[in-house]
Amino acid sequence: MAEPCSSYRVLCLMLHPGASGHVVLDGYGVPRESFFSTRHLVRSARAPLASLRLLLTRSLRRYRPQRLVLGIADTNARLARELRDEARRIARAAHVSVVTRWLREGRLLIAGRARVGVEELAGLLAEGFVPSLKSDVGALRKNTWYRRPAWDALALALVELTHRRPRVAAALATPAARVPAFWRTVATVDRAHHPLPV
Numbered sequence: 001m002a003e004p005c006s007s008y009r010v011l012c013l014m015l016h017p018g019a020s021g022h023v024v025l026d027g028y029g030v031p032r033e034s035f036f037s038t039r040h041l042v043r044s045a046r047a048p049l050a051s052l053r054l055l056l057t058r059s060l061r062r063y064r065p066q067r068l069v070l071g072i073a074d075t076n077a078r079l080a081r082e083l084r085d086e087a088r089r090i091a092r093a094a095h096v097s098v099v100t101r102w103l104r105e106g107r108l109l110i111a112g113r114a115r116v117g118v119e120e121l122a123g124l125l126a127e128g129f130v131p132s133l134k135s136d137v138g139a140l141r142k143n144t145w146y147r148r149p150a151w152d153a154l155a156l157a158l159v160e161l162t163h164r165r166p167r168v169a170a171a172l173a174t175p176a177a178r179v180p181a182f183w184r185t186v187a188t189v190d191r192a193h194h195p196l197p198v
Contacts, residue, residue, distance in 0.1 A: 008165045011059055011096075012157035014071035014103070014149040015052075015083040021071070021149030022055070024063045025157035027168040030130050034063065037150040048079060049086050056087055060094045067164065068098045071106075071149075071156045099160060106155025109162065112181045118148040125154055128177030158182075166190040 011034075014021035024034035038055075060068075068091040070084045084100065091098045104114040110124050119137065126134045133154075136147075162169040162182065166189040173182070 008067075008161065008168060009063060009065040010067050010069055010157045010160045010164075011063055011065035012069040012071060012153040012160070013056070013087060014073070014153040014156065015080050015087065016073055016149055017077045017079045019149050020083075021151070021153035022059065023150060023153040023157050024059070024065065025154065025161055025172075027165075027171060029132060029172060030154065031063070032132065034059075035133060035136070035150055035154065037147050048083060052083050052086055053090060056090045057094075060091065060096060065096060067160055068096050069153075069156050069160045070098060070100045071103055071153060072100055073103050073152075101156045101159055103152055103156070105159050106152060109159050109181050109185060110155050110179060112179065118151055121155060122151045124179065125151060125158070128174055128179060128182075129158060129172050130154065131174060162186055163189055166193065 009024060009026040011024050012022075019037045019039050021037050022034065023036075024031055056068075059065075068087065070087055072084070073080065088098050107114050107116045107121060110116075110128075111121060122133075122137045126137050158169060158172075161172075162185050166186045169182075170186045170190075177183075
């Protein structure tokens, strides 16, 4: 059964050879079960594309996003490129538009700089935008490397929501969202979407 959604829903996949991140973000926040990292896509040398097809097909059917965001890490491995190409084909066949975003875009929007630790990024996202994920920040200490892709995917999903529906992104922000880069982007994009009458 499909989840209820606001007017705009983003599915973001941070496809990486080690672990991949998955998240859905809309005006209601993050459906709890949509926020995860997985090694499933790359664990089997024979079937990463088949695993991606299954994951993405199920996610597209369940969450019905308007946009699929594919994250690109600074180290762009061959398998990650192949996974992104396959994800584009699957999304286009399902009539879902696709955008590719660099990892640093999410970090710049949330932390104001490209180099930021995963615990800091996760803390800023949980405190400022998705309080329901605060308990996941503490789990980072157990396995930072494995959990990072889900937080990176969330940052990129927020970038996309900010650029497509700035008012929806602003409504997600809590009073703890004291992130100047985010608010500047919201204001700039909102003015472009809704210019003041002359």
